[in-house]
Amino acid sequence: MAKRIFDIILSGIGLVVFSPVILTIAIIIKRTSPGPVFYRGERTGLHGKSFRIFKFRSMVVDAEKTGVLSTTKEDARVTPIGRFVRKTKLDEIPQLINVFIGDMSLVGPRPEVKKFTDMYTEDEKVLLSIRPGITDYASIWNSDEATLLAGSADPDKDYLEKIRPEKIRLQLKYFKEQSLITDMKILFLTVKKLVFRT
Numbered sequence: 001m002a003k004r005i006f007d008i009i010l011s012g013i014g015l016v017v018f019s020p021v022i023l024t025i026a027i028i029i030k031r032t033s034p035g036p037v038f039y040r041g042e043r044t045g046l047h048g049k050s051f052r053i054f055k056f057r058s059m060v061v062d063a064e065k066t067g068v069l070s071t072t073k074e075d076a077r078v079t080p081i082g083r084f085v086r087k088t089k090l091d092e093i094p095q096l097i098n099v100f101i102g103d104m105s106l107v108g109p110r111p112e113v114k115k116f117t118d119m120y121t122e123d124e125k126v127l128l129s130i131r132p133g134i135t136d137y138a139s140i141w142n143s144d145e146a147t148l149l150a151g152s153a154d155p156d157k158d159y160l161e162k163i164r165p166e167k168i169r170l171q172l173k174y175f176k177e178q179s180l181i182t183d184m185k186i187l188f189l190t191v192k193k194l195v196f197r198t
Contacts, residue, residue, distance in 0.1 A: 011099035035061035043111035051103040054094035058082025107183040108133025109171040135190040137170040
């Protein structure tokens with residue numbers, strides 16, 4: 001209950017504080033690329049229930065229909081403004097809406113597509129017992145996935161082999177350590193990572 005109250009208060013404040021940024025980016029996206037402002041991809045949430053995530057649309061419309069779920073640095077599907085919001089992580093700000101309405105938490109395992117959560121082992125399924133989050137240990141470790149996948153001929157395959165194992169390990173670490181203190185520590189480390197890029 002305390003975590004949920006924490007999420008509601010901070011996400012509400014965040015939406016108010018970032019409202020000028022949200023409006024500005026929305027206008028730029030609308031003027032420079034055909035399609036909606038937000039990307040509403042389906043993700044697996046708490047207890048395996050699906051929900052639609054809010055992110056600024058950084059790719060061409062229907063990019064997922066190409067069959068590739070992971071994105072590389074050179075991905076031609078990414079729009080010019082999309083490259084900027086991805087690099088600065090501004091595309092993640094609208095997820096504060098998901099946090100406010102209860103689909104997500106500020107801190108928790110990053111939400112995955114069903115294709116990847118269907119691969120969970122019995123031990124890994126505990127990750128579905130907590131709300132997915134905007135940030136976690138894995139997000140701090142791997143803050144620029146597109147760069148790690150740069151030059152990949154098969155981004156999904158490389159994601160599964162090079163990124164997913166460590167990502168899952170760090171998410172299970174969070175599951176074992178979860179508390180408000182842990183959440184505040186992760187939020188602090190996330191801000192530090194974004195500001196100093198270290």
